[in-house]
Amino acid sequence: MAKKEIRSFELNQRFVGYLLAVLATGIFFVLYPPFRVVPLEETQSQAQEKSFDASAFAETFWTDRLLGALDSAVDVGKLLAAIRDNSVNARQEFAREFGIGETYYYFVSGTGFVHSVGEGFANISLSKSLDSVEVRLLTANIFGNAIRNGTGLLDVSDFPNSRGFNAISLELNRLVETRVLPSFRNQVETGQAVSFVGCAEIREDTQEMSSLVLVPIVLELLPESE
Amino acid sequence: MDVLAASVAGIEQVRVRLDLEKASMSGIVRLTGILSFGAFMMLTVGCQNQTEQTGQGKVAVVVSTLNNPWFVVLGETAKNRSEANGYAATIFDSQNDTAKEASHFENVIAGGYRAILFNPTDADGSILNAKKAQDAGIPVFCMDREINSTEVTTAQILSDNYSGCVTLGQHFVKVLEEKGRYVEILGLVGDNNTWNRSEGFHSVVDRYPDLKMVAQQSGEFDRAKAMEVMDSLLQSTPDIDAVFCGNDAMAMGAYQALVSAGKEEEVRVFGFDGAADVIISIAEGKIEATMMQFPKRMAEIAADWADRYLNGERDFPSKMPVAVELVTARNVDEYVPYGKEGD
Numbered sequence: 001m002a003k004k005e006i007r008s009f010e011l012n013q014r015f016v017g018y019l020l021a022v023l024a025t026g027i028f029f030v031l032y033p034p035f036r037v038v039p040l041e042e043t044q045s046q047a048q049e050k051s052f053d054a055s056a057f058a059e060t061f062w063t064d065r066l067l068g069a070l071d072s073a074v075d076v077g078k079l080l081a082a083i084r085d086n087s088v089n090a091r092q093e094f095a096r097e098f099g100i101g102e103t104y105y106y107f108v109s110g111t112g113f114v115h116s117v118g119e120g121f122a123n124i125s126l127s128k129s130l131d132s133v134e135v136r137l138l139t140a141n142i143f144g145n146a147i148r149n150g151t152g153l154l155d156v157s158d159f160p161n162s163r164g165f166n167a168i169s170l171e172l173n174r175l176v177e178t179r180v181l182p183s184f185r186n187q188v189e190t191g192q193a194v195s196f197v198g199c200a201e202i203r204e205d206t207q208e209m210s211s212l213v214l215v216p217i218v219l220e221l222l223p224e225s226e
Numbered sequence: 227m228d229v230l231a232a233s234v235a236g237i238e239q240v241r242v243r244l245d246l247e248k249a250s251m252s253g254i255v256r257l258t259g260i261l262s263f264g265a266f267m268m269l270t271v272g273c274q275n276q277t278e279q280t281g282q283g284k285v286a287v288v289v290s291t292l293n294n295p296w297f298v299v300l301g302e303t304a305k306n307r308s309e310a311n312g313y314a315a316t317i318f319d320s321q322n323d324t325a326k327e328a329s330h331f332e333n334v335i336a337g338g339y340r341a342i343l344f345n346p347t348d349a350d351g352s353i354l355n356a357k358k359a360q361d362a363g364i365p366v367f368c369m370d371r372e373i374n375s376t377e378v379t380t381a382q383i384l385s386d387n388y389s390g391c392v393t394l395g396q397h398f399v400k401v402l403e404e405k406g407r408y409v410e411i412l413g414l415v416g417d418n419n420t421w422n423r424s425e426g427f428h429s430v431v432d433r434y435p436d437l438k439m440v441a442q443q444s445g446e447f448d449r450a451k452a453m454e455v456m457d458s459l460l461q462s463t464p465d466i467d468a469v470f471c472g473n474d475a476m477a478m479g480a481y482q483a484l485v486s487a488g489k490e491e492e493v494r495v496f497g498f499d500g501a502a503d504v505i506i507s508i509a510e511g512k513i514e515a516t517m518m519q520f521p522k523r524m525a526e527i528a529a530d531w532a533d534r535y536l537n538g539e540r541d542f543p544s545k546m547p548v549a550v551e552l553v554t555a556r557n558v559d560e561y562v563p564y565g566k567e568g569d
Contacts, residue, residue: 098386099547099548100527100547100549101547101548103389141433143392143396143429144389144392145389156547157543157544160374160376160377161349161372162384166388166426169388
């Protein structure tokens with residue numbers, strides 16, 4: 001009988017020992033998990049956090065550099081005449097290249113008259129008679145790198161991580177959408193005079209373009225007398 | 227002890243023992259062992275394709291993986307161009323493993339290579355390897371994949387992935403008529419190309435509220451992995467209209483999964499690369515679109531710049547983006563695998 005009790009005591013002791021070991025292991029893994037499941041979006045945002053603040057950069061760039069460089073934009077009439085004369089020479093003289101490829105950019109300014117307004121664009125004629133459309137201003141969602149690459153003010157080599165450089169485009173486009181386009185969209189009417197500065201992205205395979213498509217940086221509707 | 231030096235030491239030992247013990251049976255047994263060791267060590271240098279050294283010295287081509295035909299084209303072109311420029315060239319396969327890549331760099335530095343044409347495995351994880359080469363006075367030229375430092379490389383020749391995926395995103399929106407449910411299969415999460423592609427795509431597609439991404443998962447740029455991911459996604463979210471894949475290998479894997487599920491007619495597949503099987507599949511109407519990168523162009527530029535560097539030139543841009551182009555059924559006849567007709 002005594003032997004049985006001793007055995008039962010030993011079994012209980014062993015059971016308590018196991019239980020404590022399991023508990024200790026459990027607590028250990030709760031405190032120091034061997035792995036952690038992280039959503040892809042989280043890793044992505046962590047990686048972005050490590051990079052620089054593209055929004056702040058774009059804001060400063062817009063105010064301190066871009067608006068001060070508007071005078072370096074080529075006059076639209078001069079550019080279109082040069083393209084009509086010899087598009088290869090015009091590209092060499094006025095275009096900004098970005099890396100190697102068949103895409104290039106023009107930084108353009110000018111004054112024209114609103115020929116027509118459509119969903120996401122306004123067509124501009126350089127003559128008051130509105131008999132042709134030379135420029136199309138984009139007025140809705142802005143995509144791509146036209147402003148970042150077209151002004152020639154930013155160099156990819158200055159950015160160790162291209163993700164940050166690309167994020168600048170996104171932020172510059174957002175500034176166009178929020179600062180430049182809303183008042184223009186609300187007030188524009190056919191026949192109005194408009195002053196504009198913007199960037200055009202040209203792809204070699206779309207050379208037969210009928211008008212210069214511009215992402216606007218500045219849009220100003222002018223009084224009737226002008 | 228680095229692998230290359232070990233294999234050379236093994237061979238030297240063989241020579242000595244040949245002289246001393248050529249008549250002895252036990253020597254033959256030992257010799258066999260040493261020979262096996264030497265052969266083993268030479269094999270471990272691994273998955274490399276060595277050519278005879280020519281007058282200009284040696285150039286190393288370190289590639290992230292040779293398990294994807296696209297990188298085989300990149301590596302082979304870099305090697306061939308370097309050889310045409312008068313160098314002996316060797317390809318090292320990192321098998322998407324930064325540790326293997328580190329070992330290759332040690333071998334390259336110890337082996338007296340004069341330049342490295344580098345396709346890194348990880349934007350951050352590969353910086354140290356490039357730094358070691360720089361410290362050893364060996365110029366590093368990145369091809370296709372970026373590392374997050376311009377201080378340790380002479381130049382980085384990279385596809386403009388972001389712009390490419392802005393274009394692809396616009397095409398995606400047009401094809402889906404601004405509405406539908408889609409999944410995204412990402413590449414390696416440590417690679418900048420993965421996120422530049424994804425972010426370019428989403429900079430467009432996210433502006434259309436009726437286009438809903440119902441799942442996003444990594445397929446690690448691997449065809450088999452993407453097939454597995456797509457297979458599993460089709461079970462959890464069967465009702466989709468499109469899949470955007472971060473490269474063509476994954477697009478083919480996703481397409482195979484769609485074929486197995488009998489959904490290849492209703493789900494549009496979009497890739498990125500311009501790989502041979504995707505170009506053929508676009509022509510056959512199986513894959514909707516891809517973005518053509520130009521691996522041959524990038525590899526040739528890297529090889530030529532390395533040559534110019536070794537001949538004294540020092541003025542290179544830190545980054546050189548190379549444009550990519552949209553390939554659809556409309557213009558597929560203008561393209562060939564990994565490039566353009568006439569390239």
